[in-house]
Amino acid sequence: MSDLVFVAQVGASFGVKGEFKLISHTEDPLAVLEYNPLLNDKGEPALSITGARGHKGALIVRAEGIADKDKAEAIKNQKLYVRREDLPEIDDEDDYYITDLIGLEVRNPDGSKHGRIKNVENFGAGDLLDIQPTSGTSYYLAFTRENVPEVNIADGFVVVVPPKEVIADPKPEDEA
Missing domain, CATH: 2.30.30.240 (PRC-barrel domain)
Structure with a gap:
């Protein structure tokens, strides 16, 4: 098992001020905001969220260093992870990531x-x-x-x- 768990993916830019959609894969979509910064597939910090709000089933977020539409588009489709050890333990054998x-x-x-x-x-x-x-x-x-x-x-x-x-x-x- 990997020590990284896929929790979110960057979606399309939203507006012109650097906001973008974040598709959360956590049971509670807002729970992804508890893990900051989010990591890339190598376990390196990739995205530090500075603000978020819900919008039509996704999250609209702002992140450190993403100040315009072009920068938001440049990270589109990026997969984001957290370390397994930072997630809650799974008690039920029928549950998994x-x-x-x-x-x-x-x-x-x-x-x-x-x-x-x-x-x-x-x-x-x-x-x-x-x-x-x-x-x-x-x-x-x-x-x-x-x-x-x-x-x-x-x-x-x-x-x-x-x-x-x-x-x-x-x-x-x-x-x-």
């Missing part, structure tokens, strides 16, 4: 191996698993209970119900 899904084996409902989770993305409409099947091209699958009926972090796998297109056309990449 989204970051813990990356690298897990993906199994079909019958238990056969389907592939691995390459990444977890969120483009604003919910979490998507980026799945690399054992053969064929990677694809995104909405992270819902219907699509992912079982998550077993302790044993290192998730069970997915792959889309019909993936089941119908499992061509290896070199044949596609």
Whole structure:
């Protein structure tokens, strides 16, 4: 497991004074503001938030050193992390951090191996698993209970119900 946990991603600029949307991936979106500065994927300070407000499901934030629209646009899509040790401990074995899904084996409902989770993305409409099947091209699958009926972090796998297109056309990449 990584010692960094993905908690937020910078969205589009908002206005001309350096504000931008911040998409929080914490259970309570405002909780991301408790961790300052937020870190880059190398664990280095990346963003110090100086102010924030809620707006249509996202946060509109101001950050140190970001004073205009161009600087806000320059950091768009940046992923932000906190150290796992700075987060609350997880007491329930059914709870986990989204970051813990990356690298897990993906199994079909019958238990056969389907592939691995390459990444977890969120483009604003919910979490998507980026799945690399054992053969064929990677694809995104909405992270819902219907699509992912079982998550077993302790044993290192998730069970997915792959889309019909993936089941119908499992061509290896070199044949596609």
